Amino acid sequence: MSSVFDCLDASQLLPAMRAARTTVARGELIVLPTDTVYGVGADAFSPAAVRRLLEAKGRGRNQPPPVLVGTTDAMRALVAEVPLEVDALVERFWPGALTIVLPAQPSLTWDLGETKGTVAVRMPDNMVARELLQETGPLAVSSANLTGQPAANTIAEAEAMLGESIGVYLDGGQAGVGLSSTIIDATQLVTATESERIVRVLREGGVTRAELREVLGDALEPDPAPAEPEAGGAS
Template sequence: MGRTYDCSDREQMLAGMRAARQAIARGEVIVAPTDTVYGVAADAFSPAAVKRLLEAKGRSRQQPPPVLVGSTEALHALVEQVPEEVTALVERFWPGGLTIVLPAQPSLTWDLGETKGTVAVRQPNNAIMLELLAETGPLAVSSANLTGQPAAIDAMSASSMLGERVGVFLDDGPVSTGIASTIIDATGLAGRGERIVRVLRDGAITRDELREVLGDLLEEDAGEDPPQ
């Protein structure tokens, strides 16, 4: 069983952050809070670490994890291009609960699974995770739960599901929302297929909020009336 650090205690938080950085450097997986749900995280550039992350969740390579970044500059380093509409989304919703799928930078040497040349990127709005990202660089992060189980909203829930698969648990109390991020496919804006943005998963950012930025570029949901 990995050790849990209480981040409400400053000394434990500092020790926990140090332990988390060391664990990530060793290619292990950790659990840490985000602004949406707790996440299980690993070095995005270590194929062995990403493999451990997927195994911890009981996932296959056909379900690659998103990548969390600590800044918008990191987004530009990970993707082939950032269309101006994506820049507008980032300015409006980052840091926050919006994950954006774009074509990955071809020069990157990483293996997140069967991504078909894309990467799902998000900047979370959580001080602990942002500090960790500033020190480690981009992390592959997925919700801290076994596949098929509800996403963990606190460290204890994550520990009960993932247990010995995880080296370090950073406990910052229950997350404020417990609502997973909205995932959108913006590859069409980068020249891959129809110039439209599709919602792959509804979550923290609503379709109405997305439409305020994207207008008619947002694909209509089957249950929506056409925009007037």
């Protein structure tokens, strides 16, 4: 049976952290609050745990989960290289709603799915999540919902969708802004020639293109062209 802890209750916070840490160590799943939406998390270095995460959400290996970290040092240990532009993004937006895709550290022994040698990494702006991450190490975390359903903004919504597939639920109240993180692909900053070094926006969310442009300038891909109005449509 799943355990639910109210992390807004100071008397439950320490038992909640212990239970979550033990559950992760056993290769089981937890649900945790973040600054965006609730997430379902697993030990990033346990292929069996990551497989459970994907199965709980109804996802395949072609949709690998991002990895949440509690410190920038943890991020640096996961990626092959941190370009200066990514350093600037981390300085501006972390902890926060920006997920950065980079080439993974090739010496790591893990299996997040079909990542093509990359890892999507983020530091959440939520104290419960960051304190837990500093105890467990990096967690594979995806939004706490079934694939195709809206992301959970409350623990009740997460529990209704994921049920007994989760060992521990950490209730942190209403989740952040209820808006998923922005995901950018910064791999070309590492792998491409100088003229081809560009950052692509894979998903717009909590950090806008305009905010990214303030940091990256021309290193950010051109903004998409505005949609053409339909013939005969309202002006």
